[in-house]
Structure formats: structure tokens, C-alpha cells
Amino acid sequence: MYVHKKDYLPLLRTYLGAQWRSVLLMSLLLLISIGLQLANPQLLQIFIDAVLQGSAQSTLILIGVLFVVLALSTQGASIVATYLSENVAWTATNRLREDLISHCLTLDMSFHKAHTPGELIQRVDGDVDALASFFSQAIIQLVGNLILLLGIVLVLFQKDWYLGLMMLGFTALAFVLLALLQKYGRPFWLAYQVKYAEFFGQLGEHLEGTEEVRANGATSFVMRRFHQFARQWWQIDYRRSVAEFLQFAGTLTIFSLGNILALAVGAWLLGAHAISLGTVYEVFYYTNLIILPIKQIRNQIQDLQTADASIERIQNLLKTRSTLTDAHWPVQNTALPGTDTSQTYMLRERYQALPVGALEVAFEHITFGYNVDEPVLRDVNFHLPAGKVLGVLGRTGSGKTTLARLLLRFYDAQSGEIRLSGVPLQKIELEQVRRRMAMVTQDVQLFQGNVRDNLTFFKRHVPDAQINAVLNELGLGRWLQALPNGLGSELGVGGAGLSAGEAQLLAFARAFLENSDLVLLDEASSRLDPATEQVIERAIERLLHGRTGIIIAHRLATVQRADYILILQHGQILEFGPRAELLANPASHFSQLLANNLQVVLS
Ligand SMILES: Nc1ncnc2c1ncn2[C@@H]1O[C@H](COP(=O)(O)OP(=O)(O)OP(=O)(O)O)[C@@H](O)[C@H]1O
Numbered sequence: 001m002y003v004h005k006k007d008y009l010p011l012l013r014t015y016l017g018a019q020w021r022s023v024l025l026m027s028l029l030l031l032i033s034i035g036l037q038l039a040n041p042q043l044l045q046i047f048i049d050a051v052l053q054g055s056a057q058s059t060l061i062l063i064g065v066l067f068v069v070l071a072l073s074t075q076g077a078s079i080v081a082t083y084l085s086e087n088v089a090w091t092a093t094n095r096l097r098e099d100l101i102s103h104c105l106t107l108d109m110s111f112h113k114a115h116t117p118g119e120l121i122q123r124v125d126g127d128v129d130a131l132a133s134f135f136s137q138a139i140i141q142l143v144g145n146l147i148l149l150l151g152i153v154l155v156l157f158q159k160d161w162y163l164g165l166m167m168l169g170f171t172a173l174a175f176v177l178l179a180l181l182q183k184y185g186r187p188f189w190l191a192y193q194v195k196y197a198e199f200f201g202q203l204g205e206h207l208e209g210t211e212e213v214r215a216n217g218a219t220s221f222v223m224r225r226f227h228q229f230a231r232q233w234w235q236i237d238y239r240r241s242v243a244e245f246l247q248f249a250g251t252l253t254i255f256s257l258g259n260i261l262a263l264a265v266g267a268w269l270l271g272a273h274a275i276s277l278g279t280v281y282e283v284f285y286y287t288n289l290i291i292l293p294i295k296q297i298r299n300q301i302q303d304l305q306t307a308d309a310s311i312e313r314i315q316n317l318l319k320t321r322s323t324l325t326d327a328h329w330p331v332q333n334t335a336l337p338g339t340d341t342s343q344t345y346m347l348r349e350r351y352q353a354l355p356v357g358a359l360e361v362a363f364e365h366i367t368f369g370y371n372v373d374e375p376v377l378r379d380v381n382f383h384l385p386a387g388k389v390l391g392v393l394g395r396t397g398s399g400k401t402t403l404a405r406l407l408l409r410f411y412d413a414q415s416g417e418i419r420l421s422g423v424p425l426q427k428i429e430l431e432q433v434r435r436r437m438a439m440v441t442q443d444v445q446l447f448q449g450n451v452r453d454n455l456t457f458f459k460r461h462v463p464d465a466q467i468n469a470v471l472n473e474l475g476l477g478r479w480l481q482a483l484p485n486g487l488g489s490e491l492g493v494g495g496a497g498l499s500a501g502e503a504q505l506l507a508f509a510r511a512f513l514e515n516s517d518l519v520l521l522d523e524a525s526s527r528l529d530p531a532t533e534q535v536i537e538r539a540i541e542r543l544l545h546g547r548t549g550i551i552i553a554h555r556l557a558t559v560q561r562a563d564y565i566l567i568l569q570h571g572q573i574l575e576f577g578p579r580a581e582l583l584a585n586p587a588s589h590f591s592q593l594l595a596n597n598l599q600v601v602l603s
């Protein structure tokens with residue numbers, strides 16, 4: 001499906017508009033280089049005819065020098081134009097990449113669950129890459145090549161209309177034959193590309209699972225799979241190579257045909273004294289010169305088709321909006337196609353501010369399902385005063401993590417309302433919601449970067465002394481001292497070189513440094529040994545001081561310090577109340593849970 005030109009224009013205007021000077025200069029250089037390319041063969045013709053007419057040596061030298069100057073100028077113009085076009089393309093595509101990444105970050109979790117990282121990488125990188133030549137060359141060079149083509153045909157018509165006709169006929173024939181060759185080769189290329197993508201998919205999967213593959217003795221199975229795959233790939237690649245060779249040979253034949261035609265018509269016209277020998281050479285030269293624009297025009301039309309598909313996919317991504325009602329993150333680039341700033345400002349005015357200090361949390365009859373007709377939480381209703389700690393218990397799959405996700409507004413509930421200190425969650429700017437809360441989970445994401453950046457999320461203003469104090473408090477002081485560069489030591493990809501427990505301690509350190517008003521701990525100490533857990537327990541005590549806390553746990557010991565207890569069962573509240581009260585009541589589920597060591601109530 002082709003994208004209408006009205007879809008091209010906003011992209012060109014947004015991303016090339018700021019670089020109009022470079023684009024103008026590029027177009028100018030292109031026109032100059034076309035003019036020079038057209039002039040060069042004329043000089044050769046003059047030179048040959050001058051030699052045949054026995055002109056003075058000084059005249060010949062002058063023509064020769066002029067030819068060299070023109071040839072060098074053509075090269076110079078094309079070097080500068082290439083430099084400019086690469087610059088324009090990189091600047092434009094990098095801006096587009098940035099816009100796409102920041103747009104993806106505003107989309108909610110349901111979008112990210114539905115689209116694999118690989119797919120988004122393809123959008124943000126692959127599709128944008130396909131647009132690079134669209135921005136830098138496709139349109140300008142397509143026009144340039146058409147002008148050059150037209151120029152050559154016109155020059156020849158002006159020499160002799162037989163020559164013009166010959167060139168016109170040859171150009172048309174070359175286009176048709178090249179299109180046929182391209183059509184022939186396309187299926188082989190597509191099959192190759194599909195296999196290529198499959199190969200990298202498989203390779204990625206196996207490399208990620210190396211540890212498991214080795215531990216389970218599955219190496220020979222994996223190698224056999226690769227071997228089978230390589231055999232299929234080889235066959236496909238072989239057919240592609242043959243097709244490619246045939247295309248290459250076909251193209252050469254077409255252009256040899258052009259040369260034969262040019263020489264034959266030239267010889268005939270020379271014999272009839274209609275043109276000079278110099279002109280025969282000029283025609284021969286033009287026939288070779290025309291080959292490049294014909295080839296390039298075909299490639300550029302193909303580039304435009306690829307760009308078409310990429311533009312459509314990019315537009316669709318940009319049109320995807322967060323499904324969270326009301327609040328959107330501030331739109332960074334107001335010129336992006338599909339963004340409506342007036343709406344954003346209107347929404348921002350409607351935001352309500354949160355009071356400072358610990359936050360109060362209220363769930364009012366919340367019902368939510370990842371799929372609308374399969375509720376995961378049903379009529380969840382509770383109130384946690386500011387500065388208090390809630391312990392959430394429940395069996396696997398009862399909806400504990402979902403509760404936290406709703407609070408962080410990764411999803412909106414289907415019915416009911418969540419309030420933070422009395423303000424409905426949907427009326428609070430999303431950035432505020434996330435800034436006022438810190439969450440520590442079982443799955444810690446560490447980034448390639450140094451310890452400092454990983455702990456502060458690249459915030460430079462956090463003093464080293466504060467980070468050191470937090471690490472010491474978490475019992476990571478010795479670990480830090482053992483690092484070669486202290487806080488500046490690099491962590492490998494995904495926190496390589498750290499044990500799972502150490503990584504979890506670093507996640508705690510992040511929460512400490514964020515200085516949030518509501519702390520969510522989701523099975524956060526599950527990977528720690530008992531001794532480390534004790535260190536963490538004391539640290540959590542301090543972390544929660546003066547803040548509201550929600551601790552999601554499987555083990556009862558983890559919720560010892562909670563002021564309130566909430567027990568979830570199949571997405572519904574089985575019990576909620578102050579911990580002391582529930583403890584004092586032997587009939588409460590919590591007391592029975594303690595008495596039976598977690599066996600009875602949650603089953
Ligand atoms: N992204 C998702 N898409 C669809 N269903 C989901 C998603 N995440 C969780 N669920 C489902 O929602 C239910 C509740 O999951 P949740 O993670 O909230 O449970 P949990 O009590 O935290 O479990 P655990 O103790 O194992 O962490 C489960 O049945 C789960 O399969």
C-alpha cells in the first residue's frame with residue numbers, strides 16, 4: 001500500500017525544515033554537477049574534432065586543461081554533496097529516532113506487552129534506517145538523475161534527432177529490462193532476508209539461554225539445529241547468488257547493447273557525413289554516462305517503496321496513544337505528525353497537585369483485568385493512612401503485583417477509583433505519580449554503565465557521600481571498596497558480575513536514593529540469604545520511616561513491621577485490617593495463617 005504524499009510532507013517538513021540551508025546547498029551542488037557532467041563530453045568532442053582539423057597545440061592544451069578542471073570540479077561537487085547529504089540524513093534520522101523512543105516510553109504497559117522489544121527495535125532502527133536514504137538522497141537525487149537523463153537526451157536531439165531517438169529508445173528499453181531483472185531477483189532476496197532474520201532470532205535465543213543450554217546438556221541439540229538451519233540457509237543463499245549473478249550479467253548485456261547501438265548509429269551517421277568523429281565519441285560517452293542515472297533511478301524508486309512501507313509503520317506507531325485516560329506525558333516534539341499540543345496543555349491544566357510528605361492510599365471498589373472479561377482484581381476496597389505500612393499477602397497469582405501496577409498507573413482499572421492523598425490517580429500528572437513512588441521488585445534491571453549511574457538513574461546532582469552512606473547501610477560497603485573504581489566502576493550488560501542478591505541490594509539502594517513518599521516492595525528480599533535479609537530488614541525500617549509503605553510478600557516474616565494487613569484471594573480481599581487487631585483476634589485469617597504457618601487460609 002502506498003502512502004499518500006501528504007504523509008511524506010509533514011515528515012520532510014519536520015525533519016528537513018531545520019536543515020533547509022544544507023538541503024538548498026545540496027540541491028545546488030547537484031545541479032552544478034549535472035551541468036558539469038553534461039559539459040564534459042562536449043569538450044571531448046571539441047578536442048577530437050580540433051585534432052582532426054589540425055588545430056594549434058596551444059588550443060588542444062587549453063581544451064585538455066579545461067577538461068581536467070571540469071572533471072575535478074564534478075568530483076569535488078559530488079564529494080561535498082555526499083558529505084552534506086549524509087549529514088542531513090543522520091541529523092534527520094537521529095531526531096526521528098529520539099522522537100520515536102520518547103514516544104514509546106510514553107506508551108503504557110499493555111502496549112509494551114503486546115509488542116516485543118525486537119519489533120520496537122525494528123521500528124526505531126530498521127525503519128528509520130530505511131528512511132535515511134529517503135531523507136538524504138531519494139527525492140533530491142531522483143529529481144537530479146531525471147534532469148541528467150533528460151539533459152543527455154536533449155543534447156543528443158540537438159546534435160541529430162536520430163541520435164536523440166536512439167537514446168530515448170535505449171533508455172526506455174533499459175528501464176523495462178532492468179525492471180524485469182529486478183522482478184526476477186526479488187523473491188530470492190526476500191527468501192534470503194526472511195531466513196537471515198530467522199537466523200538472528202534463533203542465535204539471540206540460544207545465546208541468551210547459554211547457561212541453561214549448557215547446564216542441561218542441550219549443546220548438541222542446539223548445534224544440530226544450527227547445522228540444519230545452516231544447510232537450508234546455504235541453499236537459499238546459493239539460489240540468491242545465482243540470481244544476483246544473472247542480474248549482474250543481464251545488466252552488463254543491456255549496457256553493452258547500448259554501446260553497440262551508439263557505435264552503430266554513430267558510424268552510420270558519420271558515413272553519411274551527418275556528424276563528426278568527435279560527436280561519435282561524444283555519443284559513446286553519453287551512452288556510458290546515462291547508465292548510472294538509469295540504474296540509480298531504479299534503485300531510488302525501490303528506496304521510495306521501502307520508505308513508503310517504513311513511513312506507514314512509523315506513522316502507525318506515532319498514532320498509537322496511551323490508553324490511560326486523561327493524563328499524557330508532556331509532548332516533547334510538537335511538530336511530530338499526529339500530536340495535538342492544545343489537547344496536552346488543556347490536560348496539564350486539569351492536573352491536581354499532590355500534598356508533600358507521605359501519601360495516603362485509597363482503593364475504592366477497584367475491578368481490573370488485563371483482558372476486560374477476565375478480572376484479576378475484583379471490587380478491591382481499602383484505605384491506608386499516610387505514613388503507615390501495609391503488608392499484602394496472597395497466593396501466587398492472587399493479584400498482588402497487579403495491585404502495585406495499578407498504583408503506579410501502568411494500567412487503569414476498569415471500574416472504581418484509586419486516590420493518593422484524596423486526589424484521583426487520573427488527575428495527577430503521570431510523571432508525578434512515578435516520581436513520588438519507588439518500587440523494588442524481584443526482577444532488577446541494571447543498565448550498562450557505572451555503579452553511580454545505575455543507582456541514581458544518571459542523575460548527576462546526587463552527592464557521592466549520600467550514595468556511599470546508603471551502600472554502607474545496606475551492607476554493601478565492602479563490595480564497593482573491592483571495586484576497582486568505586487562508584488565509577490562499570491557494571492556489565494544486565495548487571496553481569498553481580499549475584500542476584502547483590503543486584504537486589506542495589507535496587508534497594510535506588511529506592512533509598514529516590515527519596516519517595518510511597519515505597520512499594522514486591523517480594524523484594526526473596527533472593528537474599530537470612531543474614532543479608534536481616535541487614536535489609538533494618539535498612540527497610542529506616543527506608544519506611546516517615547513514608548507510606550506497601551510490602552508484597554509470600555512469607556509472613558516479611559510483613560512483621562506492617563501496620564495493616566491485606567490478604568488477597570483470587571483477586572478479592574479476604575481480609576483487611578490493622579495488624580495488631582488481626583493478631584489479637586484468633587478467628588482472623590491472619591492469626592490462623594500464623595498459627596498454621598501459612599498452610600490453611602490461603603489454600
Ligand atoms: N501482563 C499480564 N497480562 C495478562 N495477564 C497477566 C499479566 N500479568 C499478570 N497476569 C495474570 O494476572 C493474575 C495476577 O497476577 P499477579 O502478578 O498480580 O499475581 P501475584 O499475586 O503478584 O503473583 P506472584 O505471587 O506469583 O507474584 C495472574 O493470573 C496472572 O496470570
